[in-house]
Amino acid sequence: MNFQTLKDSNPQFLREFKSRFQPIYITIIAIASVVFQICLLLWFYKQLPNTTGSSPGIARYVAISSYDGIPGYRGSIHYAFDANRHYLIDWRTWWFDIFHALTWMMFLVLPLGGSFLLLQDIKREISQGTLHLLRLSRQSSQRILIGKILGVPIMLYLAIATLLPVYAIALLFARLSIIAIAIIALFFISACGLLYSYALLVSLTQIPSPGQVFIGLSGIIQGGGLWLWSWWGSRTHAELHYAGYQAWERFSHTRGEIRNFTLISLALLAISVCGTAYAWYFSQKGFYAPTSTRATILNFKIHD
Amino acid sequence: MVKQLAIYTHGLTKRFDDRIAVREVNLKIPYGEVYGLIGPNGAGKTTLIKLLAMAEEPTQGKIWIYGDRLVPNQPNDRVKGRLGYLPDDFPLYNDMTVWEYLEYFARLYDLPPSRRHKRVREVLELVRLTDKETSLTATLSRGMKQRLSLARTVLHRPVMLLLDEPVSGLDPVARQLFRDIIKTLQKSQITILISSHILSDLAELCTSIGIMEQGNLVYSGPLSELYASAGQQQILVAATGDLNVLKAQLKSSPGVGAIEELPNSSRLRVDFSGTSDQAAELMRSLIKAGIPITEFQCTPGDLESIFLKSGHQKTS
Numbered sequence: 001m002n003f004q005t006l007k008d009s010n011p012q013f014l015r016e017f018k019s020r021f022q023p024i025y026i027t028i029i030a031i032a033s034v035v036f037q038i039c040l041l042l043w044f045y046k047q048l049p050n051t052t053g054s055s056p057g058i059a060r061y062v063a064i065s066s067y068d069g070i071p072g073y074r075g076s077i078h079y080a081f082d083a084n085r086h087y088l089i090d091w092r093t094w095w096f097d098i099f100h101a102l103t104w105m106m107f108l109v110l111p112l113g114g115s116f117l118l119l120q121d122i123k124r125e126i127s128q129g130t131l132h133l134l135r136l137s138r139q140s141s142q143r144i145l146i147g148k149i150l151g152v153p154i155m156l157y158l159a160i161a162t163l164l165p166v167y168a169i170a171l172l173f174a175r176l177s178i179i180a181i182a183i184i185a186l187f188f189i190s191a192c193g194l195l196y197s198y199a200l201l202v203s204l205t206q207i208p209s210p211g212q213v214f215i216g217l218s219g220i221i222q223g224g225g226l227w228l229w230s231w232w233g234s235r236t237h238a239e240l241h242y243a244g245y246q247a248w249e250r251f252s253h254t255r256g257e258i259r260n261f262t263l264i265s266l267a268l269l270a271i272s273v274c275g276t277a278y279a280w281y282f283s284q285k286g287f288y289a290p291t292s293t294r295a296t297i298l299n300f301k302i303h304d
Numbered sequence: 305m306v307k308q309l310a311i312y313t314h315g316l317t318k319r320f321d322d323r324i325a326v327r328e329v330n331l332k333i334p335y336g337e338v339y340g341l342i343g344p345n346g347a348g349k350t351t352l353i354k355l356l357a358m359a360e361e362p363t364q365g366k367i368w369i370y371g372d373r374l375v376p377n378q379p380n381d382r383v384k385g386r387l388g389y390l391p392d393d394f395p396l397y398n399d400m401t402v403w404e405y406l407e408y409f410a411r412l413y414d415l416p417p418s419r420r421h422k423r424v425r426e427v428l429e430l431v432r433l434t435d436k437e438t439s440l441t442a443t444l445s446r447g448m449k450q451r452l453s454l455a456r457t458v459l460h461r462p463v464m465l466l467l468d469e470p471v472s473g474l475d476p477v478a479r480q481l482f483r484d485i486i487k488t489l490q491k492s493q494i495t496i497l498i499s500s501h502i503l504s505d506l507a508e509l510c511t512s513i514g515i516m517e518q519g520n521l522v523y524s525g526p527l528s529e530l531y532a533s534a535g536q537q538q539i540l541v542a543a544t545g546d547l548n549v550l551k552a553q554l555k556s557s558p559g560v561g562a563i564e565e566l567p568n569s570s571r572l573r574v575d576f577s578g579t580s581d582q583a584a585e586l587m588r589s590l591i592k593a594g595i596p597i598t599e600f601q602c603t604p605g606d607l608e609s610i611f612l613k614s615g616h617q618k619t620s
Contacts, residue, residue, distance in 0.1 A: 011411035019399050129395035132359045133456075136384050137412035289361060289377040 012134070012144045016151020025155055033162035041166075044098055049087055060097075063088035095173035102167050103184065110160055111191040114153035115199035121152045122203035141287035149196050183265050190272035197279035204286035309368070310335045310464055310495035311356060316365035318351050318519075325351040327519040328365070333497065333512065335370075338490055340506035340527075341499040342607075343516035349499040350392060352516065353468045356497070357389040369464065388462035392469040394453035398442035402433055402452055405441055406459060413460035427455040431485060447478030454485060465489065467498040471505060483509060507607040530610060538606060539583060541590070542571040542599035553593050557586050571599065 049062050063080040080088040125131035134144050171181060311333040318326040326348045333339045341349045354360040356367060358374060367374040369383045397405060406424045415423055428434045431451035436444065441452060450470060457465060467486075471479045479502070486509055490496065500506050506513070513530050515523040523530065531537070543550045547570060554560050559578030566573055576583060580602070587600045 011408060014411065015397075015408050018404075019397075129391055129393055130397065132357075132391070133389075133395065133409075134412065135358070136387065136389055137409070138381065138385065138414040138460075139412050140379065285377055288379060 010143055010147045010150070012139065012147025013151045014147075016147060017154055020151070020154050021158075026158065029155055029159050030162060033159055037163065037166050040098065040101065044094060044101075048089060048094070061090050061094050063090040092174060095170045096176075099167065099170035099174050099176070102163060102170060106160055106163065106167075106188065107191065110153070110156055110188070111195045113156050114192060115195040117152050117156070118148060118196055118199040119203050121148065122200065126203070135288060141284045145200055145283065145287065148200070186269060187265060187272075190269050190276070193276040194272045194279070197276045197283060200283040201279040201286060204283050205289075308335075309333060310337065310370055311339075311497065312368040313356075314366045316352070316355060316367060317363050318348075318355055318360060319363040324519050326355065326362075329519075329521045331514065331521060331524065333495060335495055336493045337512050338486075338496045338498065338510045339512045339514060340510035341497060341514045341516060342501075342503060342506065345501075347516040348519040349516050350468055351519075352521075353389075353466050353497065353499060354391075357387065357391075357466050358383075359389070359391070385460065386463045388457035388460070388465045390450075390453055390457045390465070390467045390470055392472065394450050396441040396449060396452065398440065401438055401440055402428070402444070403437040405452065406455060409456050409459055415460065423459065427459055430458070430488065431455040432481065447474050447481070450474065450478075450482065451485070454482070458489065462494065464495045465497070467496065469499055469501070471500060471502055479505065503607040513607070527607075530607075537576050537583075538603045539574045539576050539586070540566075540571055540599060540601040540603065541574060541597065542569070543590075544570065544596045544598060547572065550590070550595050553590055553595060554586075557589060558582070559586070576602075 047061065064078065082088055122131070125134070137144075309332050311331055313329055313331040316326055316329040316331070317324065329348075329352060331352075341352065343349050351360060355362050356369070358380060361376045370386050372380075372382050374380055374383055397408075400408065403424065406427065407420065410420045410424055425434075428437055431454055433448060433451055433455065436448060441449065444452065454467075454470065457467075470486075471482050474482065483505060486496065486498070490509070496509075498506065498509065507527070510527055512525060513523070513527050514521055541550065541554070547565060550572065551563055551565075554563055554572070554574055559576050559582050561575035561577060563575075564573045565571075576586070578586070583602050587597070590597055590600075
């Protein structure tokens with residue numbers, strides 16, 4: 001489906017797109033993104049070690065020549081030098097950390113920021129009385145809500161899109177496996193699906209307590225995902241060098257880390273998919289039931 | 305019977321916590337009728353219209369629109385295509401121009417691209433907003449906003465309109481314009497349910513009336529029957545010379561009730577409870593008494609006074 005087809009087939013998306021995709025906002029997002037990327041790269045550049053000194057200072061980005069010990073335990077690290085006795089920079093770790101930081105940033109901006117925007121938008125439609133006019137239109141609830149999901153966070157999508165070139169370069173130099181990237185992408189998309197569906201459910205059905213439970217649940221799920229990220233990203237240099245890279249590259253490791261990582265990721269994905277389906281189903285019902293109470297929505301009230 | 309009615313409700317009830325806004329309303333509105341809904345504030349008119357427009361879910365009872373049953377929590381696509389709903393707060397999107405707003409709803413109503421432009425142009429002409437098509441909706445006056453909302457309501461050619469207080473807050477010129485638009489729509493045989501506190505407007509537009517009080521529909525029927533059941537008509541009498549002589553003669557005549565002198569004119573408004581023949585006899589007696597009558601006009605009564613005298617002014 002190309003963009004023109006999407007515009008013609010989903011009037012709600014067109015409305016959201018036209019009201020938000022304004023030159024002034026595009027300019028602001030582009031400038032903010034460029035400034036952010038420059039600042040991020042400069043900050044990481046400042047973390048590079050002094051290659052000529054007797055001590056490397058922050059040793060995370062110094063290349064390792066050998067390691068006497070078992071990763072995760074005490075051992076001796078031997079750093080790599082060039083012919084002039086200058087420390088060699090471990091650019092791969094440097095780019096890995098940039099990739100890690102950008103992933104965190106994307107998780108904060110898109111799933112969380114987007115669901116906040118959706119909540120605000122539906123609340124505004126309800127308070128100004130326009131949501132019911134949408135209900136009375138010939139469009140299905142799915143079309144309207146998909147139009148909202150695609151259109152309301154459109155500027156956040158743009159912001160993420162502007163980060164993608166640097167993200168792709170970081171991925172390239174960190175030399176991550178395709179499977180690892182696919183898992184990250186899946187987790188990212190499922191996080192968006194889950195939080196956006198819950199945002200719609202909570203705003204359309206106006207259910208206070210279950211809504212809070214769902215938000216809490218989704219927070220735990222996403223928190224679990226982020227914890228997984230922290231676990232991978234915050235490991236020591238040596239661990240990353242010997243275990244992590246192997247894991248990311250070949251996606252297999254004798255220590256079982258990768259198996260655990262995969263299992264946890266799949267479990268999180270499964271929970272996300274079930275939660276998304278649940279929230280999506282009831283948000284459809286909520287769309288047609290403006291004054292529904294918890295009882296009518298959650299007890300599958302049947303009308304003869 | 306359901307198939308023969310534009311709107312049919314059975315035992316329609318809406319409860320908000322411990323307050324009943326609409327109580328067991330059985331409403332029957334035939335096709336093509338212009339039905340006026342009157343009653344004091346809080347009588348349940350807006351809630352009833354919202355129930356018919358699916359903006360509220362009934363606590364009890366059933367609704368049929370043009371023979372199709374409304375099923376709560378369902379899309380009700382057939383009914384939606386037939387229905388045009390104008391809420392009392394005429395919601396608009398302030399960031400859109402008049403044209404963009406109507407084109408957006410034309411797309412939402414699935415009007416094909418080949419007809420979309422023409423139809424938007426038609427409804428703009430109907431509500432006389434053609435010269436405002438590039439204006440932002442936020443910059444329109446209240447009357448224009450209401451007309452724009454009406455344009456949105458009729459965009460998809462509905463066969464039934466639900467208009468909640470469409471002329472509230474409008475100046476006399478804007479009200480007249482709105483009445484003219486409703487009359488134009490009336491000619492196309494669509495069923496219109498309209499609530500208003502301006503009863504003179506309803507008297508001019510409606511063929512049937514429903515009176516609501518405390519959530520109950522206490523009267524529903526043709527306007528002519530309401531006038532007849534009220535048993536009262538009014539006579540406007542004008543005469544040259546001393547109006548006191550005319551008043552004295554009228555007071556001594558049978559069937560004559562209250563007499564009111566209209567300001568800045570030599571005319572009296574007389575409540576009269578007699579038949580047409582008795583009204584003719586009254587006119588004959590005035591002429592015989594030598595009073596120089598210049599005007600003698602029977603009117604079917606005043607909806608406002610009938611409503612006020614009916615005593616149905618309690619809120620729910």
